[in-house]
Amino acid sequence: MSNASKQPEHGQPGLIPKSKIPPSMKRYFWRMGIFMTAYMAILIWGLSLKNSASPPEGAVIYGLAILTALPMCAVFWTVFRLLVEMEDEYQRFLVAKQIMLATAITLCAATIWQFLNVYGLIIEGPQWFGAIWLASFGIAGGIVRWRA
Numbered sequence: 001m002s003n004a005s006k007q008p009e010h011g012q013p014g015l016i017p018k019s020k021i022p023p024s025m026k027r028y029f030w031r032m033g034i035f036m037t038a039y040m041a042i043l044i045w046g047l048s049l050k051n052s053a054s055p056p057e058g059a060v061i062y063g064l065a066i067l068t069a070l071p072m073c074a075v076f077w078t079v080f081r082l083l084v085e086m087e088d089e090y091q092r093f094l095v096a097k098q099i100m101l102a103t104a105i106t107l108c109a110a111t112i113w114q115f116l117n118v119y120g121l122i123i124e125g126p127q128w129f130g131a132i133w134l135a136s137f138g139i140a141g142g143i144v145r146w147r148a
Helices: 023-050 059-085 089-118 129-146
Strands: none
Touching: 023 059, 059 089, 059 129, 089 129
C-alpha cells in the first residue's frame, strides 16, 4: 500500500496525508521555517552582542538592528506570497480576511498604546509589532475559519 492511499490513523483526527497538502502551503511552511529560524538566530546573536562587555556602536549597531529586522520582513513577504500562490480561491479569501483581521488587531493595539502615552499614563510602547502582528495572524486564523 502506498503512502498516498493511507488514511490518517484513527487516533489522529484532522491530519492531512502528505500528498494532500497543496504545494503553496509546503512552500509557505519551508519559507516560514527558514525566515523564523534566521530571525531567532540573528536576534539572539545581536542581543548578546548588544549586551556584551563591549557592545558595538555607531553604524555597526544600526546595521545589526536592520539585519535583525530583515528576516521578519521576509516573514511578512512569505505570508503575502502565500496569498499570491494559493490555488483555491476560497482559501485565498480566508487568508486575505486573516491578514486584514491581524492588521486591524495590531493597529488597534498600537492606537490604544499611543493614546495611553498621549495621556501620560505610560511612557514606552510595544517594541515588537512584528511579533504582535504574527500572534494576531495566528489568532485571526482561528476566528476567520470559525466564522467561515
